[in-house]
Amino acid sequence: TETETETETETETETTEQQIYDAGLKKSRTGFADRxxxxxxxFRSVDENFFGDLEETLVGADVGFDMAIKISDELREEVKLKxxxxxxxxxxxxxxxxVDLYEADGINEDATMNFAPKGQTTVILFVGVxxxxxTTTIGKLASKYQKAGKSVLLAAADTFRAGATKQxxxxxxxxxxxxxxxxxxxxxxxxxxAAVEKARDENYDVLFVDTAGRxxxxxxxxxxxxxxxxxxxxxxxxxxxxxxLVLDATTGQNALQQAKxxxxxSDVSGIVLTKMDGTAKGGIVFAIRNEMHLPVKWIGFGxxxxxxxxxxxxxxxxGLFKELVES
Ligand SMILES: Nc1nc2c(ncn2[C@@H]2O[C@H](COP(=O)(O)OP(=O)(O)O)[C@@H](O)[C@H]2O)c(=O)[nH]1
Ligand SMILES: [Mg+2]
Numbered sequence: 001t002e003t004e005t006e007t008e009t010e011t012e013t014e015t016t017e018q019q020i021y022d023a024g025l026k027k028s029r030t031g032f033a034d035r036x037x038x039x040x041x042x043f044r045s046v047d048e049n050f051f052g053d054l055e056e057t058l059v060g061a062d063v064g065f066d067m068a069i070k071i072s073d074e075l076r077e078e079v080k081l082k083x084x085x086x087x088x089x090x091x092x093x094x095x096x097x098x099v100d101l102y103e104a105d106g107i108n109e110d111a112t113m114n115f116a117p118k119g120q121t122t123v124i125l126f127v128g129v130x131x132x133x134x135t136t137t138i139g140k141l142a143s144k145y146q147k148a149g150k151s152v153l154l155a156a157a158d159t160f161r162a163g164a165t166k167q168x169x170x171x172x173x174x175x176x177x178x179x180x181x182x183x184x185x186x187x188x189x190x191x192x193x194a195a196v197e198k199a200r201d202e203n204y205d206v207l208f209v210d211t212a213g214r215x216x217x218x219x220x221x222x223x224x225x226x227x228x229x230x231x232x233x234x235x236x237x238x239x240x241x242x243x244x245l246v247l248d249a250t251t252g253q254n255a256l257q258q259a260k261x262x263x264x265x266s267d268v269s270g271i272v273l274t275k276m277d278g279t280a281k282g283g284i285v286f287a288i289r290n291e292m293h294l295p296v297k298w299i300g301f302g303x304x305x306x307x308x309x310x311x312x313x314x315x316x317x318x319g320l321f322k323e324l325v326e327s
Contacts, residue, residue, distance in 0.1 A: 017312055021319035024301030024309075028249070028282040032061050032320050035281075036094075040087045051076065054094070062252045062280070064287030071097055099317050102289055109295040111311055114241045114269065115206075121199045122206045123232055123239035127225055127266060128246035129213040129258055133274035133300055135164065137246055138208045139171025140300070140308040146175050150205040155195030156181040157188040157228065160212035168210050174305065188212065192228045196235040209240070222265040229266075244297065246272045247288075249280035256284065259292050274300035277307070282320045 039057040043050070051072045058068035074097060075081050081093045116122040126134045135158070142152050154172050156179055158164040165181045172179035180195035182188075192209060199207040211228065214221055232239045245268040247255040262268050271294050273285065285296060296311040 021315040025319040028280045031281040061283035063283035067290040111295045122241045124242045125209045125240040132246045132248040134246045142177045143175035143305040152177045153204040153207045154179045155209040157191045158212040159186045250278045270297035272298040277301045
């Protein structure tokens with residue numbers, strides 16, 4: 001399979017990416033760093049209270065209970081932490097442990113988009129509950145890949161919510177990308193069928209499929225997604241090449257619950273984490289990695305077409321700790 005590579009040169013990409021992450025994570029960092037700074041301000045010595053406070057701080061930052069305990073347990077074994085007398089040393093050991101744990105959990109995970117072999121259509125299905133940012137993410141990706149020279153087709157298979165089709169069509173116009181749509185309240189499967197046929201017959205490089213997400217009706221929702229997948233596979237057996245679950249980072253542990261629900265019932269292959277520019281506490285990325293073992297593939301930093309980046313763990317972690325690291 002073909003892997004996407006950025007067009008910029010190596011060094012240019014590095015600086016730009018870190019700057020974009022730093023700027024995008026400004027609010028999230030405030031929540032995360034504030035908690036840590038308060039914790040460090042109370043630091044006296046590495047005793048039982050210390051570990052209790054650390055666990056509380058981590059849970060408060062959305063890291064999740066299991067991950068908080070894991071970090072705290074592993075830190076108990078750290079000789080460097082036991083000998084730490086200064087706040088800066090404590091801080092550095094914690095940051096290093098979190099980065100290490102994040103990376104250790106992610107070994108064998110592929111954070112890049114999975115594409116079909118050259119000349120074949122790649123189909124990517126977007127799932128997630130209402131309002132998390134599915135349509136917006138598709139709009140951003142349509143624009144990105146269109147600019148990169150790929151032929152892109154969109155399928156407006158959220159026929160449930162009034163205005164959903166129009167919203168996708170607007171993104172399509174902005175990105176100069178066609179949209180396959182059905183009548184209001186049409187069977188989403190019929191829209192998917194028409195789109196996959198068109199994509200295959202007209203040799204589109206990528207088809208992005210937008211779907212509806214009604215949480216109050218889980219069983220039906222999952223059945224509908226299954227049906228869409230079967231229709232796609234009838235036309236293109238290797239598809240969908242990705243099922244991307246979109247999660248709103250500002251909803252914290254709720255997002256994690258959604259991830260569990262969708263992972264159990266549909267073959268989610270990766271996560272898109274949106275609204276990281278908002279008041280997300282950032283720790284959710286650790287929780288997803290640790291509890292779900294699903295790679296975060298994309299990260300949303302805003303509402304504009306350009307506010308989407310490939311997820312880079314190092315940039316993310318250092319972006320989150322920036323004020324701590326430099327203070
Ligand atoms: N700040 C911010 N807003 C976003 C982001 N992604 C989506 N949104 C907004 O979230 C709202 C819901 O997005 P939408 O794509 O319609 O969600 P959907 O129901 O999952 O398709 C819209 O107002 C979007 O502009 C993001 O990364 N940052
Ligand atoms: Mg939508």
